[in-house]
Amino acid sequence: xxxxxxxxxxxxxxxxxxxxxxxxxxxxxxxxxxxxxxxxxxxxxxxxxxxxxxxxxxxxxxxxxxxxxxxxxxxxxxxxxxxxxxxxxxxxxxxxxxxxxxxxxxxxxxxx
Amino acid sequence: xxxxxxxxxxxxxxxxxxxxxxxxxxxxxxxxxxxxxxxxxxxxxxxxxxxxxxxxxxxxxxxxxxxxxxxxxxxxxxxxxxxxxxxxxxxxxxxxxxxxxxxxxxxxxxxxxxxxx
Numbered sequence: 196x197x198x199x200x201x202x203x204x205x206x207x208x209x210x211x212x213x214x215x216x217x218x219x220x221x222x223x224x225x226x227x228x229x230x231x232x233x234x235x236x237x238x239x240x241x242x243x244x245x246x247x248x249x250x251x252x253x254x255x256x257x258x259x260x261x262x263x264x265x266x267x268x269x270x271x272x273x274x275x276x277x278x279x280x281x282x283x284x285x286x287x288x289x290x291x292x293x294x295x296x297x298x299x300x301x302x303x304x305x306x307x
Numbered sequence: 308x309x310x311x312x313x314x315x316x317x318x319x320x321x322x323x324x325x326x327x328x329x330x331x332x333x334x335x336x337x338x339x340x341x342x343x344x345x346x347x348x349x350x351x352x353x354x355x356x357x358x359x360x361x362x363x364x365x366x367x368x369x370x371x372x373x374x375x376x377x378x379x380x381x382x383x384x385x386x387x388x389x390x391x392x393x394x395x396x397x398x399x400x401x402x403x404x405x406x407x408x409x410x411x412x413x414x415x416x417x418x419x420x421x422x423x424x
Contacts, residue, residue: 196370232409243403243414244354250410287354291409295369296344296356 197221197290201299207307214275216302218288223268225292232291235264235273238301239284247286248273280306309334311404311415319398319422325391329404329415336385337362342407343380345389347400348417355400359407360387394422 198221208214224231235248246255248264251271261276275282283306288299315327329343336343342359349355358368360378368376372391380387391398399422405411 226409230409234410236411243417244411245414246410246412249412255412289354289411291407291411294359294367296407296411298354298356301353 196295197224197293197297199288199290199297199299201286201288201302204300204302206302206304208275208278208304209307210280211277214278214282214304216273216286216288216304218266218271218273218299220269220271220290224290225268231267233264233266233271234289234291235262236287236289237282237284238287239281242284244287249291275304278304278306309406309413311406311413313402313404313415313418315402315418315420317419317421319394319420320424321395321422322393325389325394325398325402325420325422327389327402327404327418327420328386329388330384330386332385335382336380336387337382340408343387344405344407344411345378346403346405346411346414347398348403349397349400357389357391357402396422398422 200219202217233251236244238244247258252264263274285301287301310332312330319325344359345357360366375392377390401417403417404415406413
């Protein structure tokens, strides 16, 4: 199985400041079609996960542009340019290249 | 807009079988290109993928759960189901159904299942 490793696991952030979450995969995530299926999800307290980013850097509809994804190979990053109160929650990376699908451990973002 | 809705008992006794159904609305479960998945999340913990089923009935299960999992699909009712047998307290979790197209783009709201006598 592909192991997804996130860091940090806890991220206290000041409102209006940037935040960055790292995700590393145990093997490359380029699929045979040339795409890299690395996704990011946000899970607010008490809610289902919601996809924010797919294929490394594509934002889902309705996702604020303060969220951005980048990376390649085995190293990926989710950035929030200016954290807002509604961004509190747990963020997961997930690879969709291989079965079984695997998630990172999650990064808890909280306001200082 | 496709929506997913899980349903099933919230309490299951140890050693018994957990059974859940995911109803798909706003679209056909027979649409090609998607797999229909179950994912679970124990209280306070991360996400674990359980398995998928295609509209053809083809399945693939997480090897860690494979011996206890069965998934089925009912295209006439536009729903798919999960059965997990011989449950223990470790199976207590919120169970989600989700649509996959190399990414879980649509999720249900989740249903809490507690394993307890």
